[in-house]
Amino acid sequence: MSILFSRILITFSILLVVAGTAISQENDASFIDGTITNQEGEPLPYASVEVYDLDSTLIAGLSADETGYFKTELPHGDYTIHIKYLSYRNQVIRVDDMNQSGRTPLGNIQLGSGGTLLDEIEITAQRSQMELKLDKRVVNVGADLANAGTNVSDLLDNIPSVAVDVEGNVSLRGSQNVRILVDGKPSGLLGNNVADALRQLQSDMVERVEIITNPSARYDAEGEVGIINIVMKKENRSGFHGSVDLTVGNPHNYGAGINFNLRHDWINLFLNGGLYYRKSPGGGSTYQRFEGSEGIQIYKSETDRYRSGLSNRYQFGADFFLSEYSTITASGIYRFSDGKNRTEINYRDLDAQENVLARSQRVNVENEDGNDLETAINYTRTFDEKDRKFTADFKWLRNLDNEIADIRERFLTNMEDDLLQNSNNIEGEENFLFQADYIDPVGEEGRFEAGLKANLRDVSNDFQVTQQNENHEWIILPEFDDNLTYFENIYAAYAIYGNKFNKISYQFGLRLEHSDITTRLENERRDNNRRYTDFFPTAHFTYEVNPENQFQLSYSRRLSRPWFRMLLPFSNFSDNRSRRVGNPDLDPEYSHSLETGYLHYFDKGSLLSSVYYRHRTGVIERISQFTDEGIELEVPVNLSTQNAYGIEWNMNYDFFKWLQYTINLNFYQAITEGSYLDRTYHSNSKTMSGKTTAKFKFPKLFDFQFSFDYRAPRTTTQGRRNAIYSMDTGISRDILRGNGTISLTGRDLFNTRKYSGYAEGPEFYTEETFVWRSRQLTLNFNYRINQQKSNDQKQSDDAGGTDDFGI
Structure with a gap:
């Protein structure tokens, strides 16, 4: 240290x-x-x-x-x-x-009058659910009734172009190599296991989500397909105001949250937090056929599982207005979780004619405790000169996660003793972040921007599996016993210059990042060092035909470093027939991204059309491999190259004052070519995804919304993923003289959100179906103190806007 x-x-x-x-x-x-x-x-x-x-x-x-x-x-x-x-x-x-x-x-x-005057005018306070900007899409999540009482994982799964798979992994435009930030920076709220953290973070604390598909040089180069920025709620108005949220749902979903603000003269105090309990049932089935040195091995399995637990999160802090030029913001976050998870898998081993040879049952009961602590300080300095600004940030975070699982496998067709095992996984992280940014105007329309950043991160993972022998003694399994430490130090500097010439705005940027990464297996005394320096250029152009029509062209080079859990050589031990393992020797991916867009504003809506192309090298794919005993190992490897082409449409339109409509369509093709261990892997996936939402507003009565989500089938390097579709709905009504809102929502009304598909190779065939969570009904009550509906629901007739350079 x-x-x-x-x-x-x-x-x-x-x-x-x-x-x-x-x-x-x-x-x-x-x-x-x-x-x-x-x-x-x-x-x-x-x-x-x-x-x-x-x-x-x-x-x-x-x-x-x-x-x-x-x-x-x-x-x-x-x-x-x-x-x-x-x-x-x-x-x-x-x-x-x-x-x-x-x-x-x-x-x-x-x-001035903008149209036919109405005999009766109903004043609403509703911002468009999606605001379209040429450099990003802003989703005001509070405007979507389906998000009431959910967690952030569910929230992201409900956003156009974003998908969350059965294990909680987030993808954007079909790629999981997306960078997730909180308030524009890495956060301890996400920890090392982003999927689990997103399920524990509640959506009522989120103001908006920003989708940035081709970021400029001011952002980290991490994230091949772009950035998802989760912006938390924080008020800036004077006086005392806040809100209280209460949630109850089926299956088990209970919670209470607060969001308070007090601003007066030179100080603004804020506090938000909540206590939540959820229990989510799920399950699935597997069919696997493997032909190895011991002949044909076939089994079928049925899985019944639930994930449950108590989680709590508090954020507190203050803005100190030292002067009209200087502000210091200090904040702290504390979060704990107490999870209880149970998985029951029933196996049937079959012969070549698929007659039952043996039956067994494996039950995994896991306790998962987590603690996260984060502190942050921000200094902002403005000047007399317009647009000139300096900011400095410091952030420290630490989290600790402990997973202890007791496993019992019963053999139902013979007299063997039960197999008793125990797995223990202790994971911790400490992270220091330093950042400074400076913006200086150049002439009337130009701007120069530069910054420095250092992100110093230490992660440790101590994993061990023990098993009871015939003498009832607990022994350590050597192949599942090691301590992995991970040191990641990223140093960055960037510069951006932008200006405007007639109707053309342009911005050029260059980011330099030096990566110093070491992965160490303590017991094996095995070190893997990675040190590399990269340059990441960006370019953005905008041509404004008129205020209603704009064209954009952008380019960026980016990378995706293997995230920590991809490097872990250990696996989740709940399923002894199929394990996900990591690969400490993974290298980063690199990508070149080119995108052009056309943004048109209607009187009552907007349309954003985008065409994009990505070229990736060192593509990381999970490949299924098998041991001689027929145990499947899913291993991430640097496969080779991929070329992806796509076209996307985002439109929102207010057909009537009582009907708002949004649609997103994304068609893309991804061609992957590569080889691993003398075997060629190829896929040519042509697929699409779409989401449509209709919202009906009946003044003085209620609001009603329904949405339909569809993801077409797609091929992979070893098989195929089947289509997924689902429908969500919600209804809400303002009560208590407009100070409160009560809403009832239903997610996946028809229980169709099922993940299924198959994978195959010369020696195996696997078919799987899995449901992460069944249909969910949620009743939510929001009470506002000294405020109308929150800022994420303010009226907005336009669909966004652009920054200084229209990009």
Whole structure:
């Protein structure tokens, strides 16, 4: 650890030197106000006011009062103010260099008529579920009724272009090599086992999800297919406000969550957290035929399992407004989980004519305890010069996960004693992150941006399996006994320059990353060192025909490092016939990604069409191999190359004021060529996925929504995955004078979300079907204190926007 802390001190010293250039200037916060009227001077009561910074991030959302007057407090800076009112044209006001004297009056803001006036106007507070931007898609998850009372894994599985498989692995546009961030950075909330962490993190704490398919150089190069950024809730309005969520569901799904904020003058305090219990049943079946040195071996199995447990998460912190130029944010996160999992597998061994030879039953009872702790400090410094900004971040996280499983296998057709085993897996991580970013305007339209980052990560995994012998003594199985330590130190620097020429915006970026990675098996005394330095260029172009029509072209080079569990040579021991193991010798994947898009705004919606191409080298695929005893081992290997082509459409449209419609379609082809251990692997997968959502709003009654999700069959290098389809629905109603909302949702109404397919090779054939969780019904109650519906549900008639360079 002495080397690690030396690196920490060196990196931190560099960041302190950079941060030392920022000199704070004390001043009180400013505010803006104005009055919204029509062209005849009549006030427009309760008109919607949204305040965005120049990165298109929502800073504040509020409604005018009954006289059309509004007022909101903001730190010194540059903003765009979006004013909206039903049946009137939207108006956007740019506020540059906010008045340092305390008040920036906008005066009387007149909205022009935007269509036929309605006899009765129903004011709603609903932002479009999906906002389309040329560099990303923003999904406002609170607008989707199906997400009420769910976890983040379910939430992501409900987002267009994103899929979550039976084991909880997340994929984007058909690829699992996607980087998942929380609030734009790696987070201890995700830990080492991202799939399990996403199931324990509750969706009511998430404000929005950003899908970034071709990131610029300011983002980590990690993630071949792009980035999924989960943005947590955090208010910025003055005063005390918050919300309380209560959930009950079937199968077992119970929870209570809070989200509180208190802002006054120079400080903003925030707290959110919750306590949840879930028990999810599932199961499946397997047929396997293997022909080895001992002849033909066939078995069938039926699996019945559940995963259950208690989880708790708290986030607390404060924003300190040192001046109108300087802000420090300090926060901490604590999460624990107490899981109880049970898996029962019933085997039938068959002869070549598939007559039953033997029956056995294997029961795995696992206790899984986890603790996560994270602290973060952010410093933000703005300047008199418009758009100039400096930020510095420090984050430390530590997590510990302990899995203990008791296994009993009974042999039902003979007099053998029961086989008793025990597996113990202790996994821990410590992570330090340092980051500094600086933005400087160049001329009227240009911008230069640069930054440094260091991410220092230590992970350990101590795995051991013991077995009771005929003398009732517990002995260690040597092939399942070792301690793997993983050291990953990533150092990065980047620079970006962008500008605008007539209707063409452009941005060029270059990111340098040095990776220093060591994998060590302590008992075997085996080290695997990886040190490499890479350059990752990016380029983005936008041509704006007019405000309603824009074209984009982008390029990026990226990589995907093997995630920690892919390197573990040990396996989950619950199924003794089929195991997933890791490969400590994996190398990273590299990809070149090219994408072009066309974004068109309608009066009542938008359409984003994208065509993309990815070329990957060192592709990591899981290959099924077999031991002489017929035990299947799924091993990840660097297969070879892949070329993927795709076209995607995202459209949302408000057919009527009471009907909102969204559709996403993604058609793609992936050609994989490679070889491993003198065997050739090839696949040419032509497939598609689609999701459609219709939302009906009946004023003063209720909102109703249904969605349909379909993923077509696809081929793999060893077989085929069958189609998956499902339907979700939800209904909600505001109660308690608009302060509360009660909703009833149903996921996978017809129990059709089944994962199935087959794999085959010269010596084997395997067919599987699995259901992760059956149909789920959830009743959710949300009560708001001193606020209307949360900011992720504010009205928005447009479909997003662009950043400074339209990309």
